[in-house]
Amino acid sequence: MSLAGILKERSDNEKKTKVITDASQAIRNLKRQNKTIEERTKFLRKQICEGNLEVGNTENNDNDKNTVSSESAELLYRISKSNQKLEGLACLTGITATKQGNQIVYMFDPFVQGKHKGTYYIRFGPSYTLLEHNLPAGINVRKLYKETFDARKQNSSENLKDFLKIVFRYLRSFLSREQQVEDVKDGDLALHLKHIETRHQHTDITVTLQIREEGNEEANLVEIGLEYEMDAERPIPGSLKVKVPESWEEALDSMIEQCQVLYTLRLKEGILSAFKE
Structure with missing residues (x-):
């Protein structure tokens, strides 16, 4: 390699070394600044909580560490309110x-x-x-x-x-x-449950009950259908459907009226309330 080539390579290496050194120094400076900001923010929050922080203008910032500008105080106040909202949400x-x-x-x-x-x-x-x-x-x-x-x-x-x-x-x-469906399968109501079917992520629920009239050993099947919105725990108003045996057709309107409680109660409690003696 010629002398000119050697000198050029050396110059390039020196430039690269300087770039790396400058970048490393910049990173160290940023880390120090970030640490200073974090410490300052922590101190100011503590002062706010203890009621020791005075709000002044920017000219006083260098003279008293317990004094902060109005702009900084407003920013910290908004941050604190946001944190309170998030904590409340949690x-x-x-x-x-x-x-x-x-x-x-x-x-x-x-x-x-x-x-x-x-x-x-x-x-x-x-x-x-x-x-x-x-x-x-x-x-x-x-x-x-x-x-x-x-x-x-x-x-x-x-x-x-x-x-x-x-x-x-x-x-x-x-x-x-999902839990309402499981509740129907348990307890006293389970004795009268013939079948329960769910579709479309439990937004379409059909409950088939075995109901016996007093003095009659033979059970009749009553089918109750309900529809729900994806983000709702109670049925969509007007979605209730009731099917009864032909021999009970005259009592259908009365039974539908009884089942209106299903719009306001959980599924099991609503059925028990609708068919209570």
């Missing part, structure tokens, strides 16, 4: 979150009739990208995600909050309908 609905690297996992712990159902989760990547979930097949999570995020053409924390609330409503409603 307490009221049973939704919690945990960060795993650059991903966030939201966990759902619904209770139905005092019984814990779960835990279910949804995993998000950066920019609210939906990665995976373990919710029941009865909840079309990706469709709900598209309706909440894609339809609004923006990714924001407000979209996320709405999405989580909608998913939780669909999840709890599905689990409730």
Whole structure:
């Protein structure tokens, strides 16, 4: 290699080394700045909670560490209010979150009739990208995600909050309908149950009962049909259908009237109330 080539290679290597050194220094500076910001934010939140923080103008920031600008105080106030809302949402609905690297996992712990159902989760990547979930097949999570995020053409924390609330409503409603069907199969009502059929993720339920008239040993079959919305625990108004034997046709209107309680009560309680002596 010629002398000129050697000098050029050496110059290129020196430039590369300088670029790497500058980048490393920039990364260290950013880490220090980030640590300083985190410590400052933690200190300011503590001062706010203790009532020791004074709100002033930006000129005083360098003179008193206990004084913060009005703009910073307003920003911290909004952050605190947002955190309070998220904490309240978690307490009221049973939704919690945990960060795993650059991903966030939201966990759902619904209770139905005092019984814990779960835990279910949804995993998000950066920019609210939906990665995976373990919710029941009865909840079309990706469709709900598209309706909440894609339809609004923006990714924001407000979209996320709405999405989580909608998913939780669909999840709890599905689990409730599922549990109502199981409840019908147990207890005293099970003695009169001939058959129960569910379709379309428990949104179409048909209950066939064996009912005996007083003094008659032969049981007659009464069929009750109900339809539900995907995000509802009670039947759709007007969806009730009742079928009775031909010999009971005259009493059909009266029986339909009795079954109106199914719109407001859980399935088992509604049937027991409708056919109580």
